[in-house]
Amino acid sequence: MKLRSSLSLLDQMVASASNMASVLALAAAYSSDEFGLFATVYAVMTLALGVTRAYLGLPIALGASLSRVEQGVLYGSSVAAAIYIAAVAASGVLVLGIATSTSATGVSIVVLMSVAVPILLVQDLARFHAVATRRTGVAVASDSLWLMGALILWVSGSSLSPVTATLLWILIAAGSMVVAVGCLTPSVDWSGGWRTLRPGRGAREASVAQVAMSGGVTVVTALVVAPVYGAGAVGALRGAGTVLGPLNTLMTFLDFGVLAALARRSRSKDVRALVLVMLVLLGALVLWALILLMPSSPVGRAMFADSWPMVRDILPITCVEYGFLLFIATAGIFFKLRDQGRQIVVAKILSVVVVLIGVGCAAVSGLTFIAIPLVLAGRGSSQPYTFWYESFIKWRGISRGSRIAKLVELRSDGRA
Numbered sequence: 001m002k003l004r005s006s007l008s009l010l011d012q013m014v015a016s017a018s019n020m021a022s023v024l025a026l027a028a029a030y031s032s033d034e035f036g037l038f039a040t041v042y043a044v045m046t047l048a049l050g051v052t053r054a055y056l057g058l059p060i061a062l063g064a065s066l067s068r069v070e071q072g073v074l075y076g077s078s079v080a081a082a083i084y085i086a087a088v089a090a091s092g093v094l095v096l097g098i099a100t101s102t103s104a105t106g107v108s109i110v111v112l113m114s115v116a117v118p119i120l121l122v123q124d125l126a127r128f129h130a131v132a133t134r135r136t137g138v139a140v141a142s143d144s145l146w147l148m149g150a151l152i153l154w155v156s157g158s159s160l161s162p163v164t165a166t167l168l169w170i171l172i173a174a175g176s177m178v179v180a181v182g183c184l185t186p187s188v189d190w191s192g193g194w195r196t197l198r199p200g201r202g203a204r205e206a207s208v209a210q211v212a213m214s215g216g217v218t219v220v221t222a223l224v225v226a227p228v229y230g231a232g233a234v235g236a237l238r239g240a241g242t243v244l245g246p247l248n249t250l251m252t253f254l255d256f257g258v259l260a261a262l263a264r265r266s267r268s269k270d271v272r273a274l275v276l277v278m279l280v281l282l283g284a285l286v287l288w289a290l291i292l293l294m295p296s297s298p299v300g301r302a303m304f305a306d307s308w309p310m311v312r313d314i315l316p317i318t319c320v321e322y323g324f325l326l327f328i329a330t331a332g333i334f335f336k337l338r339d340q341g342r343q344i345v346v347a348k349i350l351s352v353v354v355v356l357i358g359v360g361c362a363a364v365s366g367l368t369f370i371a372i373p374l375v376l377a378g379r380g381s382s383q384p385y386t387f388w389y390e391s392f393i394k395w396r397g398i399s400r401g402s403r404i405a406k407l408v409e410l411r412s413d414g415r416a
Helices: 002-028 030-067 068-100 104-132 138-157 163-182 188-196 204-231 229-241 247-264 265-292 299-336 342-365 369-416
Strands: none
Touching: 002 104, 002 138, 002 163, 002 229, 002 247, 030 068, 030 104, 030 204, 030 229, 068 104, 068 188, 068 204, 068 265, 104 163, 138 163, 138 247, 204 229, 204 299, 204 342, 204 369, 229 247, 229 299, 229 342, 229 369, 247 265, 247 299, 265 299, 299 369, 342 369
């Protein structure tokens, strides 16, 4: 089990590095306006990826104890469902991207990005299936290919045209997908895909609602920030998120590896394991922030060149936000293991309200750009409070119910 967990963590690290290298490579090839357009479109793609992970990847992770045949059936129907989701997401990328593009090059980038949507979703879902079926090496191989290609693209990105860089990135992603799908050979069940998309009422649906609200707010924020503060501001927000990409992907590892591992264990061991995981993640956040924010550190400037000063200005605030998000992601695993979705949804609804009101007020009142990351940090801080409050209400309800049951039992004994 320790070896599989280590491989899962390794894969997440490789995936995180490949995502970061991809964004940085494209940033090197794009102008500031093109990178702002990319950041807006990429937010839509991230939303689709998050929804697919929550709605399709979560059942695959929780099905780690199923037989190999049952896992294969689930994977085949999930791949079909992912393609259906990709069709909708690609349409959204096209509509939003073309509407916000100001040049023919921008339109070409948007069209290519829409083609990448199904590739990203299918490759990511294959990673979930590889881990659930204890073939983590397949996921590592697929993501390693992506990382190597992205690094080569990053090195040569500044010498490539924007369209060429985007096309090469898609080819790299496609190669990674072919490796994963070729090794796992799904039997795609198109009718089963429609059945898989039917909603229920559990942790999966709660997770989807959480991801949809979070991703939707990111898209809305980009659309509000771009006309008010400029495309560079959207790029700075994306840059800060990219710099913390390793932490973002480690949060994904909670669903990708930790959830699958804990699902096989007794529920009495959940709290201790999750506390340990949260401390490790917070330690990683602090260490990475210190490396980036050291006055003489060349890491940030090597990543973003002239854009680094603006990214660095908002990075401390983004680190605080990520600290809260790490806590809420870890606590969310506890509720997912018990198929309890109320706490997750309520926390996310509150954070969405905070962001929409805050970003809207900042844009309308003409506040400086620094107000935007402050609002996003406020979103992160609101969620732990909601979790504690909801958990307290649930505990009080259980406690009150136990007292009432005890009183009824005593009265019944008295009548007897």
